[in-house]
Amino acid sequence: MAVATPRVFVSHLSGVAVFDPNGDQVGRVRDLVAMLRAGRGEGGARAAGDRPPRLLGLVVEVAGRRRIFLPMTRVTGVESGQVITTGVLNMRRFEQRASETLVFGELLDRRVRLIETGEEVTVLDIGITQLPARRDWEIDKVFVRKGGKGALRERFLRRETPAAQGGGGRRTGEALTVEWSAVTGFSLEEHGQGAESLLATFEQLRPADLAGVLHHLSPKRRAEVAAALADDRLADVLEELPDDDQVEIIGKLQDERAADVLEEMDPDDAADLLAELPEEAKERLLTLMRPAEAADMRRLMSYEERTAGGLMTTEPVVLRPDATVADALARVRDPDLSAALAAQVYVCRPPDQTPTGTFLGLVHFQRLLRDPPFTLVSSLVDADLPALAPDTALTEVASYLATYNMVAAPVVDESGSLLGAVTVDDVLDHLLPEDWRETEMHGAAAAGRTPRFEEG
Incomplete structure (x- = not known):
């Protein structure tokens, strides 16, 4: 009798604790790293014998908010809301390679097509399975919603499985689970990719931790995620990001929304961000802000940065x-x-x-x-x-x-x-040093990566 291989939907792994064999927690899962095999996902028929993408490993956040790579060959168990490792970890910081794809950061919310009907669907979740008698894992299932954009946010918040959503149905607009081989388009460049499912997986993160997620995304995905965040949530996250990331994100928002987000930020943080912008952009945003808020910003920016006036907030009790x-x-x-x-x-x-x-x-x-x-x-x-x-x-x-x-x-x-x-x-x-946020997000390890000899 065949032994059933374990399958996990990746939304259940977001933020899950990672333990060594002694039961000591070493970090938390922040993403998964996959390799889309050549010839897959670009459209057209599948070649006979093609295999689904291989799951290379996990991105794990350890002490000091450093992100490291944990190969799946070092994972001995994924069960009961936890990941167990062999205890052998390479503590050098994770740097994504050109051939690698981040499952949370790049696959969730992507619009792809069903090969059978050509219908556009949105990816809500990804199913991974362990190969029999091995520690290798691969992507084998895709949980999608018909009709293109839109996501089952409630499913992620309740951490339900696709089966609990009646995934076998095929009514228009309904969510369903399909084989990886049944969809195409994962490798195509997509503009305007949504972010609802990605954000739902990180719903419970503190602003500082969500800032770490944004910092490690590509500029394209960072802008898309920022656009999907509520103004107050984005304001909290911006306060935790390095200056360069703040300027990049605020610069990609529509002026009216950028002004709204600045009003949601703590006045001193908003003034610091405004001071980093070009003079023309700064005045344009101040003009769009409420007069009282703009007056506070101008007052704070009139003080030297490293003085009590430059550091203070104008909204004490x-x-x-x-x-x-x-x-x-x-x-x-x-x-x-x-x-x-x-x-x-x-x-x-x-x-x-x-x-x-x-x-x-x-x-x-x-x-x-x-x-x-x-x-x-x-x-x-x-x-x-x-x-x-x-x-x-x-x-x-x-x-x-x-x-x-x-x-x-x-x-x-x-x-x-x-x-x-x-x-x-x-x-x-x-x-602290001016670049302390970025240093913290990258970790204290030396730049560069050793070869992934432990990948198996």
Whole structure:
């Protein structure tokens, strides 16, 4: 009796933990690497004896967000939401070769055609299977939706199999699972490729991790994925990308959308990005932004970059003296606030938008938790802590935060008005080397790759 070979649909592997034989986690799956065999995917009839694409290995993200290549010959098990390896890993960073194809990055959402009918379909998932009595894997199934563009986003979010979607049906617009040999067009250049299925596989990623995904895509796919992201999600991701990637992505968006995304970013990050753009593009985008947002951007860009004014955000939590502890706690519960900004509130006389009226002091979050909800914040103000001037140098800002054990600090002008707040994450961004994000995404290993002698 024939032994059934295991089959896995790749959407189930996104972010899956990779363990060594001792049970220690070594990383997480970020993509799969395949080789499309010559003569396949370009259209026309299949040659007799043609085999499906070979799955070469996995792209695994290890400590320090370094991405390495894990050959499938080193994978001993893919089961129960985990990948088991032999424990032998080459820790040099992964660099895609010209003959290789990334399954998540390049195959999902691709529009291909059914050979039998010539009908255009969109790839939603890819099925891989292990060859009998070997550790080699190949692509053997393709889960598609008829009608070209469109994806079963819900399926990925629920992590269901194509079978659970009734994949055997062939009604117009329905999803179905077909053999790899039943479709054509994987190797053809495609413009305007969608990104819904790709994004669905990475739905739960933190912005910093999704930024790593975008950074490693081709410029074409990076632009397509950015176009498919919601404005607020794209804004969060842009804040985690190297400067060059930010400029590239924002430059490929329509001006109106680029302005919307900049408005969703933290003001200091948006101002830094605007400062990297050509003068004409910068003014064009500022003109399209809401007047209040544009005014904040211009104000931030008027300060030297490595000063408190250049580092600060113009949107700290500001309360009037007659606000209560309950009011303050309601404000810091906002899930869109960073942990640093939610750590304390700033009490000022009206107006309560920066630049404010007279800055009276701040109240730490822990103090808010210790007092009754009806207590006025004006009675809890820490007025002894000195504020930073906008021209305070970066090193002095760092010393201030370290001296007073703070995660954020107020920035106040000569008239005593609160201009904004500097957070520790922004200070760290500027204390680290300028290319730290890119270095982190590529890993600390030396450039270049050793030959993949372990591929079998």
